[in-house]
Amino acid sequence: MDPHKRSVTIEVMASDETVVGGGRFETTVDGYAAMKDSVAGWPERVWAIEGCNGIGKHIAARLISDGEQVIDVPPKLSARTGVFATGQGRKTDATDAHSVALVGTRMAGLHPVVDDQQLAVLQTLVDRRRSLGEDHTRMISQLHALLLLLIPGGAKTFLSAAQAKKLLADVRPTDPAGKARHRVAAELITDLERIYQRSKNADKELRDLVRATGTNLLDLHGIGPSGAARLLVEVSNIQRFPTRAHFGSWTGTAPIDASSYDHVHHRLSCGGNRQINRVLHTMATVQLRNPTAGRVYYDRRRSEGKTSNEAMRALKRRLSDVVYRTMLRDARNTAGTAREDNRGRHLTAARPTPTPTSTLRKSHFPDPSPTTLRPRLDLEGCHESEFSAGVSPNSAQRVRSLPSATMAIAVEVAQAVTPELVRAFDLLLPQLDPSAAPLNAAAVDALVRWPGNRLLVARVDGEIAGVLMLVMFPIATGTQARIEDVVVDKASRKRGIGAALTMEAVRLAREAGAHAVDLTSHPSRQHANRLYQRLGFQRSDTNVYWLTL
Numbered sequence: 001m002d003p004h005k006r007s008v009t010i011e012v013m014a015s016d017e018t019v020v021g022g023g024r025f026e027t028t029v030d031g032y033a034a035m036k037d038s039v040a041g042w043p044e045r046v047w048a049i050e051g052c053n054g055i056g057k058h059i060a061a062r063l064i065s066d067g068e069q070v071i072d073v074p075p076k077l078s079a080r081t082g083v084f085a086t087g088q089g090r091k092t093d094a095t096d097a098h099s100v101a102l103v104g105t106r107m108a109g110l111h112p113v114v115d116d117q118q119l120a121v122l123q124t125l126v127d128r129r130r131s132l133g134e135d136h137t138r139m140i141s142q143l144h145a146l147l148l149l150l151i152p153g154g155a156k157t158f159l160s161a162a163q164a165k166k167l168l169a170d171v172r173p174t175d176p177a178g179k180a181r182h183r184v185a186a187e188l189i190t191d192l193e194r195i196y197q198r199s200k201n202a203d204k205e206l207r208d209l210v211r212a213t214g215t216n217l218l219d220l221h222g223i224g225p226s227g228a229a230r231l232l233v234e235v236s237n238i239q240r241f242p243t244r245a246h247f248g249s250w251t252g253t254a255p256i257d258a259s260s261y262d263h264v265h266h267r268l269s270c271g272g273n274r275q276i277n278r279v280l281h282t283m284a285t286v287q288l289r290n291p292t293a294g295r296v297y298y299d300r301r302r303s304e305g306k307t308s309n310e311a312m313r314a315l316k317r318r319l320s321d322v323v324y325r326t327m328l329r330d331a332r333n334t335a336g337t338a339r340e341d342n343r344g345r346h347l348t349a350a351r352p353t354p355t356p357t358s359t360l361r362k363s364h365f366p367d368p369s370p371t372t373l374r375p376r377l378d379l380e381g382c383h384e385s386e387f388s389a390g391v392s393p394n395s396a397q398r399v400r401s402l403p404s405a406t407m408a409i410a411v412e413v414a415q416a417v418t419p420e421l422v423r424a425f426d427l428l429l430p431q432l433d434p435s436a437a438p439l440n441a442a443a444v445d446a447l448v449r450w451p452g453n454r455l456l457v458a459r460v461d462g463e464i465a466g467v468l469m470l471v472m473f474p475i476a477t478g479t480q481a482r483i484e485d486v487v488v489d490k491a492s493r494k495r496g497i498g499a500a501l502t503m504e505a506v507r508l509a510r511e512a513g514a515h516a517v518d519l520t521s522h523p524s525r526q527h528a529n530r531l532y533q534r535l536g537f538q539r540s541d542t543n544v545y546w547l548t549l
Contacts, residue, residue: 001049002096003056007031009093012039013101024093032062048073048104050096052113064115071110073103081106111240119233122209126229129202133226136195139188146185150178161192202226215330220322221292222283231323234276238327247324252277253317268313277316280323284315293536294319300534409465409497411504414455417445421457424464432487454508458488458497465492468501472512481509483519486528498528502535520544 002009005027012021020042025035039045047063049056052072060070082091082099104110143164148154150171155164168186173179206225210218210232217228241247248254252272258265287294294315301311414421425439439447447469448455454470466488472481483505488497509517519537521528533539 001047001056001059002093002100003049003051003059004093005055005058007093008035008059009097010035010039011094011097011101012042012045013105015105017102017105019098019101022094022097027059032059036066045069046071046104048100048110049113050078050100051075060113061115064113070113071104072113073100073110077107078103118209118213119236122206122229123233125202125206125209126226126233129199129206129226129229132195132199132202136192136199139192139195143185143188143192146181146188150181150185161189161196164192165189214334216326217323217330220283220326221290221294222286222319223279223323227279227282230275230279231327234273235327238324238331241324244321244324248317248320250276251280251320253280253313253320255313255317280316280319283319283323284312287315287319288312291538296533296536408460409495409500410459411500412457412459413508414448414457417441417448420464421448424457424467428467428487428489431490432485454505456501456504456508458501460492460495460497465489466497466501468505470505470508472509472514479509479512479514481505481512481514481517483517486519494527498531499535502532506535 001011007024007026009024010022011019014020021038023035023038025031025038046069047060048071049060049063050073051057052060052070054075056072060072063070078096078099081103082095085099085102086095140159144154144159147164147167150173151167155167164185168182168189171182173182203225206229207218210225210228213232215228215232217223217231218225223231238247241250245254249269250272252269252274254269255266256269258267284294288298297318298311298315301314302308306314419441422439422441422444425444429436429439447453452471452473454472456468456470457464458466458468467485468483468487469485470481471484472479474480483502486498486501488501506517517537518540519532521532523529
């Protein structure tokens with residue numbers, strides 16, 4: 001079907017691509033009934049409609065309400081099919097319907113359309129919120145133009161309705177044009193006050209609805225109610241993106257490879273979903289205005305010689321990964337039950353939930369496709385805690401990708417003392433403090449069993465390569481968390497083990513309700529200090545005192 005607002009053109013095609021019927025019908029009640037009657041001879045039918053999230057939504061909704069099966073045909077796919085089928089790109093309703101029919105007949109894996117009322121409500125409200133923002137921008141621009149004529153030099157760039165009202169109160173024009181401008185400016189200020197109130201109410205309603213979905217997007221720094229709602233509506237099902245690279249391409253934050261021969265070059269992507277790209281741009285802008293890890297990452301990119309635009313694009317790419325991991329974790333936590341519960345609601349393409357290939361969850365990384373090598377662990381910006389305070393999954397063991405395709409870091413909390421753990425302390429403790437006394441099994445057992453301790457153990461290919469002690473205890477101002485005794489075997493350093501241990505400690509502290517994590521590191525340990533700063537730790541102004549007993 002090639003849909004339009006007032007009419008649709010259909011073509012009935014058999015499985016052997018034989019055209020057996022078709023026609024053009026109006027979208028009125030009578031026209032819709034005539035269309036249904038024209039295909040009554042084929043009870044086992046599936047409707048392939050172009051653009052079910054766009055112009056085809058209204059007709060797809062009516063068909064689904066009547067119990068019909070509908071699949072979504074992307075407009076770009078049908079356009080390309082039309083060119084290859086006809087040898088030219090001429091467009092008519094009949095040729096477009098033929099192209100859609102060919103796609104529906106030939107292509108496997110097209111997404112069936114369901115009706116999800118929860119997302120339908122979110123889309124309606126988030127579109128309304130965007131309209132309010134556009135109205136605010138338009139009115140502010142008009143108000144600035146009038147104030148420039150009423151007040152020498154005009155008003156400041158970022159102007160609120162209250163500030164504009166105060167400025168206007170001091171203006172007393174005497175000429176007819178000035179009086180008219182004063183009156184119109186006062187009306188605009190009144191309209192702006194209404195816009196503020198409506199926007200505030202819309203944000204509150206969106207926040208409650210987004211929270212009801214169970215997502216953790218609102219926990220990300222720079223994502224507000226409208227941004228989270230826009231992500232939920234546009235993405236629909238995050239699991240349709242196999243990797244974060246696919247998601248980055250869809251959001252328009254991934255650069256496009258324009259390399260030729262031995263000249264490696266990437267250019268800015270102007271494609272992708274521009275609404276989601278705008279959400280990520282707003283997220284990046286908010287992080288740059290505040291002392292966040294995103295700001296640290298941006299400054300580091302600038303110090304490496306990147307221009308401001310290049311550093312901004314790099315930050316948006318990292319934030320795209322953060323959003324992807326958050327939404328993927330939300331989808332996995334629900335175990336696919338949310339979509340089953342919402343069957344028969346908002347018009348959106350329903351994608352099958354992929355079957356996990358491993359019983360271990362990868363910390364902050366989606367499962368790679370079987371034909372893709374594991375990505376290099378990038379301490380410069382791939383860690384989620386560097387940009388957000390998202391909630392990690394409740395998994396007792398974490399796996400991190402390393403440069404080798406066969407090597408992975410597994411971080412776990414020691415539950416009991418073992419001979420292997422005692423031998424690991426015999427190896428690691430002298431590297432931490434050569435003067436420290438060796439620990440026997442009883443001493444290690446006391447460390448493991450102490451209520452406030454969490455002994456984190458990092459394994460590489462099954463062998464213990466590092467440990468970290470997370471100490472948590474209650475104080476009057478809340479739960480205190482502190483990282484102590486971080487040591488990685490010399491033979492396994494510079495592989496991301498220290499970062500993996502620290503990240504898991506931060507996650508456990510956050511789950512325990514701690515508001516901050518403290519640690520100390522001697523200035524001579526330059527590599528460790530750089531690592532902690534990259535992970536988002538900030539140097540404290542509080543003096544540290546030491547008393548030897």
